[in-house]
Amino acid sequence: xxxxxxxxIFQRNDNAARENRELLDSTGVTCIxxxxxxxxxxxxLLEAVxxxxxxxxxxxVLEGDLATTKDAARIDALxxxxxxxxxxxxxxxxxxxxxxxxxxxxxxxxxxxFIENVGNPICPANFDLGxxxxxxxxxxxxxxxxxxxxxxxxxxxxxxxxxxxxxxxLTDFDFDTVTRDLRRISPEADILQTQARKGIGIDxxxxxxxxxxxxxxxxxxxxxxxxx
Amino acid sequence: xxxxxxxxIFQRNDNAARENRELLDSTGVTCIxxxxxxxxxxxxLLEAVxxxxxxxxxxxVLEGDLATTKDAARIDALxxxxxxxxxxxxxxxxxxxxxxxxxxxxxxxxxxxFIENVGNPICPANFDLGxxxxxxxxxxxxxxxxxxxxxxxxxxxxxxxxxxxxxxxLTDFDFDTVTRDLRRISPEADILQTQARKGIGIDxxxxxxxxxxxxxxxxxxxxxxxxx
Numbered sequence: 001x002x003x004x005x006x007x008x009i010f011q012r013n014d015n016a017a018r019e020n021r022e023l024l025d026s027t028g029v030t031c032i033x034x035x036x037x038x039x040x041x042x043x044x045l046l047e048a049v050x051x052x053x054x055x056x057x058x059x060x061v062l063e064g065d066l067a068t069t070k071d072a073a074r075i076d077a078l079x080x081x082x083x084x085x086x087x088x089x090x091x092x093x094x095x096x097x098x099x100x101x102x103x104x105x106x107x108x109x110x111x112x113x114f115i116e117n118v119g120n121p122i123c124p125a126n127f128d129l130g131x132x133x134x135x136x137x138x139x140x141x142x143x144x145x146x147x148x149x150x151x152x153x154x155x156x157x158x159x160x161x162x163x164x165x166x167x168x169x170l171t172d173f174d175f176d177t178v179t180r181d182l183r184r185i186s187p188e189a190d191i192l193q194t195q196a197r198k199g200i201g202i203d204x205x206x207x208x209x210x211x212x213x214x215x216x217x218x219x220x221x222x223x224x225x226x227x228x
Numbered sequence: 229x230x231x232x233x234x235x236x237i238f239q240r241n242d243n244a245a246r247e248n249r250e251l252l253d254s255t256g257v258t259c260i261x262x263x264x265x266x267x268x269x270x271x272x273l274l275e276a277v278x279x280x281x282x283x284x285x286x287x288x289v290l291e292g293d294l295a296t297t298k299d300a301a302r303i304d305a306l307x308x309x310x311x312x313x314x315x316x317x318x319x320x321x322x323x324x325x326x327x328x329x330x331x332x333x334x335x336x337x338x339x340x341x342f343i344e345n346v347g348n349p350i351c352p353a354n355f356d357l358g359x360x361x362x363x364x365x366x367x368x369x370x371x372x373x374x375x376x377x378x379x380x381x382x383x384x385x386x387x388x389x390x391x392x393x394x395x396x397x398l399t400d401f402d403f404d405t406v407t408r409d410l411r412r413i414s415p416e417a418d419i420l421q422t423q424a425r426k427g428i429g430i431d432x433x434x435x436x437x438x439x440x441x442x443x444x445x446x447x448x449x450x451x452x453x454x455x456x
Contacts, residue, residue, distance in 0.1 A: 038265040038349045038378065039370030066350065068377050089380065091319060091350040119377070121266045122294065122319040122348055141369035141392065142267030149296050149347070150266065152317065164369065170395060 013127055016095035020102060020130025027107040031115065032209075033129050035153060036137030037146075038119030041163035043071045044196040045137060045205070046114055050078050052206040053112065060110045062101040064093040064118045071116065081105055092123035095130055112209070121150040133157070133212075139164040140173040147181035154185045159192065159208060166195045241355055244323035248330060248358025255335040259343065260437075261357050263381060264365030265374075266347030269391035271299045272424040273365060273433070274342055278306050280434040281340065288338040290329040292321040292346045299344065309333055320351035323358055340437070349378040361385070361440075367392040368401040375409035382413045387420065387436060394423045 024031050036042050043063075050059050060081040063072040072084035083101045085093060098115060105113070115131060117124040134157045138146055141164050147154050154160055160182055168175070175193070182191060190208060194201030252259050264270050271291075278287050288309040291300040300312035311329045313321060326343060333341070343359060345352040362385045366374055369392050375382050382388055388410055396403070403421075410419060418436060422429030 037267065037347075038374060039367070065377060067379065068373075070373050070377065089350075091348070118350070119265075120319070120348060120350055122317075122346070123351065139267070139369065141367065141395065145296075145298050146266060149293060149298065151295065167369065167395060167398060170398070 013095045016099050017128040017130040020095055020099055021132070023102060023107070024113070024130060024132070027110070029107055029110050029113050031113045031129075031131045033124075033131035033134045034114055034116045034137065035121075035124050035134055035157075036117075036119065036139075037121040037142060037150075037153075040119065040121075040137040040139045040142065041196055042116050042119070042137050043074055045161060045163060045194065046116060047074055047078065048194075048196040048199060048202045049205050049209065050075075050080060050114075052202060053209060054080065057111045057210070058109055059112050059114070060105050062093075062098060062105075062113065062115045064097075064116055064124075066090065066118060081110070087118060091118060091120050092127050093117050093129055094127055098129045121146065121153050125152040125155070133159075135159045135161060137161050137163055138178070140168045140171055143171075144173045144175075144178045144181075147178055147185060151185050154182055154189070157186055157189055158212070159190045160186070161201075161205065162191065162193045163196060165193045165200070166198065241323045244327050245356040245358040248323055248327055249360070251330060251335070252341070252358060252360070255338070257335055257338050257341050259341045259357075259359045261352075261359035261362045262342055262344045262365065263349075263352050263362055263385075264345075264347065264367075265349040265370060265378075268347065268349075268365040268367045268370065269424055270344050270347070270365050271302055273389060273391060273422065274344060275302060275306065276422075276424040276427060276430045277433050277437065278303075278308060278342075280430060281437060282306075282308065285339045285438070286337055287340050287342070288333050290321075290326060290333075290341065290343045292325075292344055292352075294318065294346065309338070315346060319346060319348050320355050321345050321357055322355055326357045349374065349381050353380040353383070361387075363387045363389060365389050365391055366406070368396045368399055371399075372401045372403075372405045372409075375406055375413060379413050382410055382417070385414055385417055386440070387418045388414070389429075389433065390419065390421045391424060393421045393428070394426065 034042050061075045063084045069084045072082050075082040083104045085097050085101050136154050136157045192204050262270050289303045291312045297312045300310050303310040311332045313325050313329050364382050364385045420432050
């Protein structure tokens, strides 16, 4: 009986995810699901990279959190559309909740949508939200054992962003160990080293996002006019 | 139907938790459930504090992880009994899994049992394992917004350990903000600042653990002879 119900939960999620993807495709929005543990630096990364994109891409954000609007307020300060999705204690975003968020965004005026998932290295990786790709975030202060301990977080992602790299000399974090473990999990993934607060690595991330080919074609960079 | 099944899951867990607590009580073992996000520094804290306790307390550890035995190997190096509990991708320990771990420990030769939960700031807080108290761990590198964002992690715990405090000057982490937010969530909790690798704050933690009164009486410190 448990298994049946869990199947239903996943099936309901997957149905909503498929609907989300169809909606995003039909409105020309590329959607990225940003995953990582609490404090990995996902919001800081968005704060740093979004201003480098908005000259030619119309960006929006869905912010996942359990109970607060702290992160949405930080994104709102960048002047891009943002909707806070509250899970009410839930440990991951669901496609159904994302569906509600999509209804509140002006999708016909968006090229690139980031979904910042709940800060949790485990559960979010199990739920398709209808995104086109995932980016996984790992801070050096979390420790270099984390790819081996949380492999699903880094599996089948095209990009892994290492954050807070300025703090590495003060930790035991070994870039070689992490790169080797990540290569084992996602052999094709790009790995970027960043330090969001000082802007280090943000240009590389920005270039990656602008040139990334999705579904056989690149983003509509410059191909659509800003309307806002 | 979903609700009924979830009720069953919690009820099964709570039954096992009650049995665990009865077993621990009957064998005179005090059990601490150590909670915190991935990379909060729970294992490093155990590595630092256990050697300060073993002169008069017989310590054992149950190590929770999704897939690896990395943490158990670190604890094993301290020379105390340890059992690795693998959740096989699950995001929290259950009382049932802990029950299996307890069967593999020489409980009649243990005074103090640490259960290190899966690194996850959300799900583990919802599951009673049969412990006598919880200690929550937060690293300064995770950010000072975490108590507000993950209140359940810090609720009804007698002790919150802040870790990696040496890195605070390199972050925006504000001790006043965190202390104020933690006081709101758990007014009675003690808050300790530590840096495990240099041993800072570890004496205070050790003293706290030795003198903590549980169920009306202190640990059997020195009251039982080592047999191992």
